[in-house]
Amino acid sequence: MLTLIVSAAVTAAAWLALLDVRSVLSALHRRGAFVDAALAAAALAATLITLPAAQALRSTWRARRALAGGDLIGARVAMAGARGSGWIALGYSAAQLIVVLAIWFFIANDLAVSRTFLMLPLIVSSFPLVLKAFWMNVYMSLVAEALVLVWGLLVAVAQLAPGEAGKPIRLIAKAYVDVFRGLPAIITLYLIGFGIPLTGLPLIKDLSQQSFVILALTLSTGAYVAEIYRAGIVGIHWSQTAAARSLGLSHLQTLRYVVVPQAVRLIIPPLLNSFIGLQKDTALVNVVGAIDAFNQAMMIASNHYNLSAVTTVAILFVLITIPQARIVERMIERDRQRLRAAAA
Amino acid sequence: MALLELRDVGKRYGGQYVLKDVSLEVDAHQVVCLIGPSGSGKSTLLRCINGLEPIDHGEIRIHGDRITGPGVDVDALRRDVGIVFQSYNLFPHMSVLQNVTLAPLRVLHQPRAQAEERAMQLLKRIGLEHKAREYPERLSGGQQQRVAIVRALAMNPMLLLLDEITSALDPELVSEVLGIVRELARDGMTMLIATHEMGFAREVASRICFLCDGAVCEQGTPQQIFAEPQNDRTRAFVRRIVEAGRLQQPTRP
Numbered sequence: 001m002l003t004l005i006v007s008a009a010v011t012a013a014a015w016l017a018l019l020d021v022r023s024v025l026s027a028l029h030r031r032g033a034f035v036d037a038a039l040a041a042a043a044l045a046a047t048l049i050t051l052p053a054a055q056a057l058r059s060t061w062r063a064r065r066a067l068a069g070g071d072l073i074g075a076r077v078a079m080a081g082a083r084g085s086g087w088i089a090l091g092y093s094a095a096q097l098i099v100v101l102a103i104w105f106f107i108a109n110d111l112a113v114s115r116t117f118l119m120l121p122l123i124v125s126s127f128p129l130v131l132k133a134f135w136m137n138v139y140m141s142l143v144a145e146a147l148v149l150v151w152g153l154l155v156a157v158a159q160l161a162p163g164e165a166g167k168p169i170r171l172i173a174k175a176y177v178d179v180f181r182g183l184p185a186i187i188t189l190y191l192i193g194f195g196i197p198l199t200g201l202p203l204i205k206d207l208s209q210q211s212f213v214i215l216a217l218t219l220s221t222g223a224y225v226a227e228i229y230r231a232g233i234v235g236i237h238w239s240q241t242a243a244a245r246s247l248g249l250s251h252l253q254t255l256r257y258v259v260v261p262q263a264v265r266l267i268i269p270p271l272l273n274s275f276i277g278l279q280k281d282t283a284l285v286n287v288v289g290a291i292d293a294f295n296q297a298m299m300i301a302s303n304h305y306n307l308s309a310v311t312t313v314a315i316l317f318v319l320i321t322i323p324q325a326r327i328v329e330r331m332i333e334r335d336r337q338r339l340r341a342a343a344a
Numbered sequence: 345m346a347l348l349e350l351r352d353v354g355k356r357y358g359g360q361y362v363l364k365d366v367s368l369e370v371d372a373h374q375v376v377c378l379i380g381p382s383g384s385g386k387s388t389l390l391r392c393i394n395g396l397e398p399i400d401h402g403e404i405r406i407h408g409d410r411i412t413g414p415g416v417d418v419d420a421l422r423r424d425v426g427i428v429f430q431s432y433n434l435f436p437h438m439s440v441l442q443n444v445t446l447a448p449l450r451v452l453h454q455p456r457a458q459a460e461e462r463a464m465q466l467l468k469r470i471g472l473e474h475k476a477r478e479y480p481e482r483l484s485g486g487q488q489q490r491v492a493i494v495r496a497l498a499m500n501p502m503l504l505l506l507d508e509i510t511s512a513l514d515p516e517l518v519s520e521v522l523g524i525v526r527e528l529a530r531d532g533m534t535m536l537i538a539t540h541e542m543g544f545a546r547e548v549a550s551r552i553c554f555l556c557d558g559a560v561c562e563q564g565t566p567q568q569i570f571a572e573p574q575n576d577r578t579r580a581f582v583r584r585i586v587e588a589g590r591l592q593q594p595t596r597p
Contacts (some may be wrong), residue, residue: 243433243492246394246445247499248423257446261437 007053010093010100014046017103049092056085119308126300126309133296134316137282138209140292144217144282145275151218152225153260159230173226180223184343185216185281192216195289209290213282221278228270232263269335272328276321285316345408347372347534348393348503352402355388355558362388364559365402370503374533377545379569380555381581386538387430388553390505393536394427406503423451427505428494430512432488434480435493440467444495453500456572459498462513470524477522486517504528506537542591546570554578 019040051176059082066074106114158173160166180188192248193212206217236259286295293313300309346369355363363385370376378386389395393404395411395418404412411421417552434443444463448454454462470490472483480488489509496504506525510518522544529535529548539545545552546566553563554575561577570591573579585591 204423232563239429239431239433240435242391242396243429243435244446245419246396246425246427248419248451250419250449253450257433257450262435265437 007049007093009090010097011050013100014096015043017100018043018046020107023291035262046096049089049096052085052092055087056082056089075164079343084315095190108142109200115306117307118313119306121302122300122306122308123312127312128170128295129300130293130297130309130312131316133291134293134313136210136290136292137279137317138320140214140217140282140285141275141279144214144221144278147214147218148221148225148278151222152229155222155226156233157252157255158344159226160233160255177223177226180220181227185218185220186284187289188220189213189216189284190257192219193285193290209285213285213288213290215279217278221274221281222275224274225271228274229263231270232267233259235266249265266335269328269332272324272331276324280317283313346370347374348536348580349405349408349450350389350393350402351401351405353389353392353404354401355385355392355397356400362521362558363392363399364557366555366558366560367402368553368560368563370534370536372502372534374550375533375535375537375548376551376553377408377511377549378536378538378553378555379540379545379581380561384555385558386555387507388558390427390507390536393503394425394505395421396427408488423499424501425503425505426499426501427507427510428496430481430508432485432492434488434492434513436480439477439479440472440483440491443480443491444498447495448498451554457574463494463498466497467491470494470554480576484517485513486520489513489517489521490524493521497528502534504535506539508538508540510539510541534562540590541571546591554581558579 022035022039059078061080063078064073064074068080104116155173155176158169159177161169161173189212192215193209196207196212233255240258240262241254244258245251249257282292283294285292286298289295293316294310297309297313301307348370350366350368353363353366354361359572366385366389368376378389380386388397390401392412395416399412402412403410406421406424410416411418421455434440435446438446441460441463444466445456445459448462451458452459453551464473467476470493472487472490472494475487475491480491480594485492487498489512493506493509509525510521513521518541522541525537525544526548533538537549538547549566551563551585552566552569554561554569554573554577562569562573568574569578570582573582582591
């Protein structure tokens with residue numbers, strides 16, 4: 001019963017929201033038979049959630065009748081059905097409520113929210129400029145990722161340098177990881193981007209701004225990736241090392257031919273996660289004034305007193321990370337299945 | 345001169361001795377079997393001889409050269425001493441052929457053609473040449489262990505250490521692995537074998553060495569150890585394995 005009331009209320013809210021949308025659209029002179037039809041269809045769809053609620057109510061009645069008739073098992077089956085339908089109605093109502101609230105948020109205050117973030121003409125007109133600047137982010141990500149792959153492995157191997165002879169190297173590598181993992185990327189970026197040109201050091205002071213950004217991102221992400229590599233290397237069972245060493249392979253040969261190739265398979269998912277983080281961190285370059293998509297969009301935003309261009313950047317970032325996130329998930333799932341198969 | 349010579353070898357984990365004053369000699373072409381209860385130090389002893397574990401005192405010599413202590417090139421030592429592990433330890437990301445040729449290629453710097461030809465020869469000998477391109481996970485335990493033996497043999501070691509190589513195998517796969525070891529013994533390979541297969545030990549061993557609590561309790565010919573053990577611990581151990589049906593009652597001469 002309660003379920004039915006809740007879903008009816010949510011349906012009513014959805015109708016109200018759709019009416020608002022209709023009035024807003026008519027205010028924008030976008031009213032027409034097509035729009036009305038679409039809105040009507042949406043309203044009808046919104047009403048659908050009352051169906052499982054009604055179903056739940058019917059099942060409850062059936063259960064009561066069965067109980068009165070002494071059919072205990074029939075009553076239990078009907079009640080279980082009622083509970084199932086009830087939960088479905090509640091779940092869908094909750095989701096629909098969220099959608100309705102979002103619609104209201106965007107049309108509130110005479111479309112203020114929509115105008116600020118989603119002004120279509122501005123998005124379209126600024127898109128080429130933003131997209132071109134976004135290539136800068138992509139370029140910096142790709143170069144930094146390639147460097148991080150090598151640099152992180154070097155640091156991880158240094159952290160695992162064996163014996164007394166390797167001790168100072170181990171300590172330096174550990175110190176590097178501690179420092180750069182602790183430093184916010186934006187501070188590393190600021191220090192390197194503004195600091196190195198000031199030092200007047202020959203050659204490196206004349207590098208481009210992008211190079212400083214790439215260097216800073218490599219250093220900060222490299223610390224994380226070194227830890228990921230190290231975890232992967234340590235995660236390979238010591239018996240593999242024992243087997244390799246017993247055949248006469250040196251420490252480095254053992255890492256190169258036996259341990260690291262196996263570790264890499266383990267660490268690809270966390271590595272991709274780090275790369276997604278790195279890609280997003282490229283937006284921090286605006287602190288040193290390099291023109292990337294975000295900086296470009298901010299300029300457009302201040303020129304037009306409107307944030308729609310920034311929304312474009314946001315969408316671009318999300319768009320490039322989604323496929324990567326799916327790849328990571330698929331790999332994790334594949335590894336889990338392989339583990340299960342191995343355990344069976 | 346003995347090929348392998350251990351003198352007063354001691355090894356501690358923390359404060360506890362796992363090996364106490366172990367002295368042992370293995371001559372060329374001899375097969376010496378280490379037997380004894382679990383935890384008696386058999387595996388540790390083999391790992392020390394291969395330099396996988398450092399020893400705390402005493403010394404180990406191969407052909408008279410000291411191979412323990414400072415200033416010893418353990419990588420060079422390992423080229424001459426092969427070891428096969430209980431859990432095979434094949435490299436799962438490499439095919440059988442790559443497993444066997446890795447060390448000859450990277451350590452001995454053999455040309456690939458030569459290394460692969462030798463590997464195929466060895467694989468043929470154990471009847472697995474058709475598995476050369478397969479990965480270890482596609483092989484049975486017995487097949488994996490045979491490949492592990494071949495991997496060690498590919499380095500032409502002068503001494504082979506076998507660390508309970510049949511303990512992880514299903515019973516019906518044990519014989520195919522032991523068959524190869526038997527063949528190696530016939531061909532004169534010097535081996536030091538830690539094993540629980542008493543019947544096998546009695547058959548192939550030139551000498552049997554009974555370890556308990558990290559020390560050599562008794563050593564002698566299989567006949568001496570299984571038929572007329574002198575030490576109380578040895579006697580109790582032999583009686584238990586006979587009672588467990590792991591060894592047929594030795595017939596007295």
